[in-house]
Amino acid sequence: xxxxxxxxxxxxxxxxxxxxxxxxxxxxxxxxxxxxxxxxxxxxxxxxxxxxxxxxxxxxxxxxxxxxxxxxxxxxxxxxxxxxxxxxxxxxxxxxxxxxxxxxxxxxxxxxxxxxxxxxxxxxxxxxxxxxxxxxxxxxxxxxxxxxxxxxxxxxxxxxxxxxxxxxxxxxxxxxxxxxxxxxxxxxxxxxxxxxxxxxxxxxxxxxxxxxxxxxxxxxxxxxxxxxxxxxxxxxxxxxxxxxxxxxxxxxxxxxxxxxxxxxxxxxxxxxxxxxxxxxxxxxxxxxxxxxxxxxxx
Numbered sequence: 515x516x517x518x519x520x521x522x523x524x525x526x527x528x529x530x531x532x533x534x535x536x537x538x539x540x541x542x543x544x545x546x547x548x549x550x551x552x553x554x555x556x557x558x559x560x561x562x563x564x565x566x567x568x569x570x571x572x573x574x575x576x577x578x579x580x581x582x583x584x585x586x587x588x589x590x591x592x593x594x595x596x597x598x599x600x601x602x603x604x605x606x607x608x609x610x611x612x613x614x615x616x617x618x619x620x621x622x623x624x625x626x627x628x629x630x631x632x633x634x635x636x637x638x639x640x641x642x643x644x645x646x647x648x649x650x651x652x653x654x655x656x657x658x659x660x661x662x663x664x665x666x667x668x669x670x671x672x673x674x675x676x677x678x679x680x681x682x683x684x685x686x687x688x689x690x691x692x693x694x695x696x697x698x699x700x701x702x703x704x705x706x707x708x709x710x711x712x713x714x715x716x717x718x719x720x721x722x723x724x725x726x727x728x729x730x731x732x733x734x735x736x737x738x739x740x741x742x743x744x745x746x747x748x749x750x751x752x753x754x755x756x757x758x759x760x761x762x763x764x765x766x767x768x769x770x771x772x773x774x775x776x777x778x779x780x781x782x783x784x785x786x787x788x789x790x791x792x793x794x795x796x797x798x799x800x801x802x803x804x805x806x807x808x809x810x811x812x
Contacts, residue, residue, distance in 0.1 A: 592777035616681035624689035632697030696730035
């Protein structure tokens with residue numbers, strides 16, 4: 515007689531996950547943190563709310579001493595006056611030319627520089643990184659006079675390319691540091707494998723490294739574009755022609771000898787900020803993924 519087959523082991527139901535127990539000190543401080551976070555949000559959001567509300571208020575309500583958090587009536591006349599303001603289209607054109615060109619050029623140079631710093635070992639590499647960080651700490655007003663003198667000697671005042679150079683150079687340190695974090699996280703063995711298969715160094719960079727750098731390039735370019743789009747000081751000092759003013763400098767035209775048209779000024783500010791806000795909301799997930807991917811080591 516054959517021995518009976520052993521009975522199959524009974525399947526165990528999966529154990530429920532252990533409940534996450536907060537430490538007493540964390541549970542105690544959580545309401546305090548929530549209140550502080552809510553207070554910080556209200557402080558930061560109130561100026562934006564007031565900007566939107568003021569853009570929709572009639573002018574007589576804006577100039578009134580009896581201000582309310584919610585206007586009694588709304589109007590779109592402020593936006594109509596802002597669009598009809600002189601040099602509105604030329605300001606859009608100037609901002610697009612300067613910002614897009616500066617950001618594109620900065621990303622190309624920063625990618626090559628970050629790849630060289632992250633991949634190759636050469637004398638002065640650490641000192642170069644320290645210099646890049648120190649340059650980021652300098653206030654723009656400290657460099658305004660030397661930059662003005664240099665561009666004046668080059669004949670670049672009141673020229674698009676002069677402001678483009680300033681924006682490009684001011685964007686490079688931050689972009690190089692950020693993209694370098696992505697370069698050091700890409701295994702060098704991937705490039706070596708591509709070169710063994712017949713790729714050149716540039717071919718391996720183009721086919722292997724560059725696609726993996728896409729999140730870092732997106733994050734760096736977004737920050738660079740926002741900074742260039744919102745910059746005011748250099749564009750105001752280096753540009754003297756009303757037809758070449760950027761959008762932020764163009765906002766000055768709402769202040770005349772007769773006073774300031776606050777309704778149109780607020781409406782124009784909303785129009786300037788709206789494209790950047792919409793663009794940020796579309797790509798915020800990719801930007802957050804890019805930031806966290808490049809922050810692992812390096």
